[in-house]
Amino acid sequence: MRIFGLLAVIITGALLLYATADLPTWGDPGSPANASPISQYYITQIETDTHVPNMVTAVLADYRSYDTMFETVVIFAAGIAIIGVLRGIPVTRKSLGSRGVQKDCIIQVTCRLLIPVIQVFALYVLAHGHHSPGGGFQGGVILGASFILLALSRDLDLALKRLSEKRFLILSASGILLYAGVGLTAELLGGNFLDYSILHKITLYDPIMARYWSMLWVEIGVAMTVCAIMFAIYANLSSRGSLKEGL
Amino acid sequence: MIPALDVIILVFLVITAVISLRVRDLLSASMIFGAYSFLICLLWAEMGAVDVAFTEAAVGAGVSTVFLIATVFNTCRNSSD
Numbered sequence: 001m002r003i004f005g006l007l008a009v010i011i012t013g014a015l016l017l018y019a020t021a022d023l024p025t026w027g028d029p030g031s032p033a034n035a036s037p038i039s040q041y042y043i044t045q046i047e048t049d050t051h052v053p054n055m056v057t058a059v060l061a062d063y064r065s066y067d068t069m070f071e072t073v074v075i076f077a078a079g080i081a082i083i084g085v086l087r088g089i090p091v092t093r094k095s096l097g098s099r100g101v102q103k104d105c106i107i108q109v110t111c112r113l114l115i116p117v118i119q120v121f122a123l124y125v126l127a128h129g130h131h132s133p134g135g136g137f138q139g140g141v142i143l144g145a146s147f148i149l150l151a152l153s154r155d156l157d158l159a160l161k162r163l164s165e166k167r168f169l170i171l172s173a174s175g176i177l178l179y180a181g182v183g184l185t186a187e188l189l190g191g192n193f194l195d196y197s198i199l200h201k202i203t204l205y206d207p208i209m210a211r212y213w214s215m216l217w218v219e220i221g222v223a224m225t226v227c228a229i230m231f232a233i234y235a236n237l238s239s240r241g242s243l244k245e246g247l
Numbered sequence: 248m249i250p251a252l253d254v255i256i257l258v259f260l261v262i263t264a265v266i267s268l269r270v271r272d273l274l275s276a277s278m279i280f281g282a283y284s285f286l287i288c289l290l291w292a293e294m295g296a297v298d299v300a301f302t303e304a305a306v307g308a309g310v311s312t313v314f315l316i317a318t319v320f321n322t323c324r325n326s327s328d
Contacts, residue, residue, distance in 0.1 A: 026248050026294065056298045125301075133297040141305040148313055230310055238317040247320055 061215040079229035086241030111153035118146040136219030144230025168228040175225030281312035
């Protein structure tokens with residue numbers, strides 16, 4: 001039976017390699033990704049429309065913000081699904097504490113020095129996403145990873161004291177609420193859903209800078225959800241749903 | 248886009264992917280998966296897609312490897328095939 005699997009993989013791989021001969025060369029200005037009208041619109045008009053130098057963030061958070069909102073909802077749903085699945089399984093195997101992992105002094109001190117730096121860097125990546133690579137999702141993942149580092153180097157209990165279950169559930173839900181709230185405010189003011197330029201009526205900015213700052217708000221919403229869910233998934237995976245004893 | 252660096256990273260990519268599937272100890276497989284994530288992050292950074300490389304480094308070589316290792320610790324450590 002396994003020979004059929006191997007045959008299928010070899011044929012598919014050969015077909016894919018044959019198809020790569022048709023791909024355009026890297027950086028070709030005539031390739032479909034570069035020469036299509038919508039790409040040309042993005043490349044020429046993003047600076048005048050939104051004043052955001054990082055085109056990737058502008059497309060993700062403004063022109064395609066609907067997709068980013070549902071991406072955030074998918075991350076939230078994945079976290080809730082993991083919590084739901086693991087919470088219903090009774091813990092029947094031996095206690096995790098019998099593994100005998102010693103808490104090392106060097107690791108604890110190093111992590112204690114590193115974690116504030118990591119968190120400040122995560123907030124920098126979030127805030128500077130308009131000008132440098134990064135943005136909401138990357139900043140949120142790094143922030144969540146700093147809490148995971150706290151749980152790994154010390155105890156899961158200590159990390160849960162900082163970001164308890166109630167807090168991370170509220171944080172993740174309010175991230176999506178913030179994102180959808182920005183869109184709903186735009187709709188209530190008369191524009192389309194997630195059409196940020198109409199928000200200049202309730203803020204002190206002109207329509208172009210209203211788009212700039214609304215992008216920051218939605219990125220903050222994404223970062224809140226992603227940070228909370230990353231830590232939620234780790235806390236539930238490592239303690240098998242009981243949140244009592246980590247790795 | 249330096250062709251020689253590309254070829255080296257791609258060769259290592261294929262090697263880590265094959266080893267990650269073939270090894271019996273699941274803990275080693277998760278770690279090699281983390282190495283795979285790191286190599287593809289390098290590939291994307293070298294191609295100029297820095298945002299994607301950033302995300303892959305944070306998610307793949309960081310958080311995803313931790314999740315896999317946490318799961319391996321809580322289930323069995325030897326693959327059955």
